[in-house]
Amino acid sequence: MADSTLVRLGAIAERRWGLVTTAQAEDVGVSRKQLSRMASVGAVERVAQGVYRMAGAPRQNHEAIYATWLALGGATAPRTSTGVASVVAAGITAAIVHDVGDFFLDGLDFVLPARKGTRLPGVRLRIRQLTRDEVMPVDGLPTLTVERTIADLVELGTDLSLVAGAVRDAVRADKLVAPDRLASYLDSVAARRRSDGRSMVNDLFDLAGVSPEGWDHD
Numbered sequence: 001m002a003d004s005t006l007v008r009l010g011a012i013a014e015r016r017w018g019l020v021t022t023a024q025a026e027d028v029g030v031s032r033k034q035l036s037r038m039a040s041v042g043a044v045e046r047v048a049q050g051v052y053r054m055a056g057a058p059r060q061n062h063e064a065i066y067a068t069w070l071a072l073g074g075a076t077a078p079r080t081s082t083g084v085a086s087v088v089a090a091g092i093t094a095a096i097v098h099d100v101g102d103f104f105l106d107g108l109d110f111v112l113p114a115r116k117g118t119r120l121p122g123v124r125l126r127i128r129q130l131t132r133d134e135v136m137p138v139d140g141l142p143t144l145t146v147e148r149t150i151a152d153l154v155e156l157g158t159d160l161s162l163v164a165g166a167v168r169d170a171v172r173a174d175k176l177v178a179p180d181r182l183a184s185y186l187d188s189v190a191a192r193r194r195s196d197g198r199s200m201v202n203d204l205f206d207l208a209g210v211s212p213e214g215w216d217h218d
Contacts (some may be wrong), residue, residue: 006026013189022052064108072123087142089109089138090110090149098149099169101162101166110123151186164204167208168209
């Protein structure tokens, strides 16, 4: 096995959690057949469909999420017209990446700007046009912000006691930094309940038993 092959793959993998996709490998002249041979001798390890980890690279806590994002073309897809990544972790997947709440990763949830098919098992793809203030990188993974994640969980009909747990963790870790923005995200959901976003945020804070410093419940 040529050292140059490992160098080319390593240059890609070091940017993304020690992982490389078959498409990325082909872009630098490494075929799928070569990757398969490398896997057979332990130079790489297959971690998901079309995704490999370089030998010696540490396994990441959220490797299944990272590998799926890569398999969906997250590292190579062009940015949207609003300048955000085309594949963004959302819902419970985003909450787990942010380390807020007590959720079980039963499937993976991503937001894209347009319809896209996938054969990846357990992957949910939703269409939404996101703005820059709704997305942030978390350890290199484009993810809904904490505020947008909480609103997303509510919109998806997640049990509010679980959402409140995420709110509690986020407030205690100083990760919920824009409660007014959270309120604006919840306005449309609240309107269907003849309420408003601010009232819904107050309810979530009451249920969580915490609120950000400076938040006015009135």
